Amino acid sequence: MESIERVSAAAEAADGAAPLDEATWLTLRHRPESVRSWVRDEGFALLVGVELSVVVHPDARGRGIGRTLLEQALPEDGELRAWSHGDHPAAAALARSHGFERVRELWVMRRRMDQPLPAYDDARVRSYRPSDAEELIRVNAAAFAHHPEQGSMDAANLEERMAQPWFDPAGLLVAADGDRLIGFHWTKQHSPELGEVYVVGIDPAAQGQGLGKVLTLAGLHHLASKGVDEVLLYVESDNHPAVAVYSGLGFGHADADTHVMYRR
CATH class of the missing domain: 3.40.630.30 (Gcn5-related N-acetyltransferase (GNAT))
Structure with a gap:
């Protein structure tokens, strides 16, 4: 949990948007047994039901860590959903290369x-x-x-x-x-x-x-x-x-x- 909080805080400071939503944090804190996780110093992947999150520390981006974490966490089949908080081009490219399509946009006003x-x-x-x-x-x-x-x-x-x-x-x-x-x-x-x-x-x-x-x-x-x-x-x-x-x-x-x- 400490690594997830540390990497999330660094990503939010760099990107201006929190990389995990409230529902994910509540699940991590109250129902951690329902979360599958892949955690390393430079980033982490979380799978909560069909919701997938991949977050990389800003200092470690551009090294393929996000792709490695995604491929470790990615089930072979079945529906999956993932958010890009901030519409990052790198996230869009990674999503396309692994069979994800853009289906929804949420605006911050x-x-x-x-x-x-x-x-x-x-x-x-x-x-x-x-x-x-x-x-x-x-x-x-x-x-x-x-x-x-x-x-x-x-x-x-x-x-x-x-x-x-x-x-x-x-x-x-x-x-x-x-x-x-x-x-x-x-x-x-x-x-x-x-x-x-x-x-x-x-x-x-x-x-x-x-x-x-x-x-x-x-x-x-x-x-x-x-x-x-x-x-x-x-x-x-x-x-x-x-x-x-x-x-x-x-x-x-x-x-x-x-x-x-x-x-x-």
Whole structure:
């Protein structure tokens, strides 16, 4: 674990993007027996189900270590998925040479918080309460039914996320209609300077009411009250309605802020 953390930290510092996502870190820390790993001083490969990660220390790149790790970890057949966090040309070439195709792009969009925020007024929006847990899981599952990374969140996974050092109940905003939740915006604060629109989920039965924009604004006002300088979010590049909402709220996307999924 120490080598994985060390190489990951060095790669993130060099690339400006974390090489492992939150789900992988949670699995490593809470269910390490479900992770197959190939670890050396210069890098590592991890296989979690059909999710493959290969990370090489910046000082050791260009020596074929990534290719060696990939070929050690690569099963002979079966579906595999792998992310390139930052759309690296070397990762694209390695993927092509081993039968992977580019299937998905995830954009990072960013907003400077010195821009004025529009006001919002919706009495349905409030902070999370522990009694909301079951409803939050229900709305999340419905909102992300076709999104495997997010939609599978259950009570145990919710508890794991809420046990993370960054979790702040005041930063989890929900919209309620009586006893039922109809949407939520979970914010995250990475540092005193950086916040994140972590997850915005709307019950399909409540879509079309502008609730996504309202909840996004509620979370942005919360992060502004914490004094962050910048807020980022992740959105599918082909989710044009969401991109339009976020663009209208002052978020922008740079080509370098693109994460790519490859699949075999």
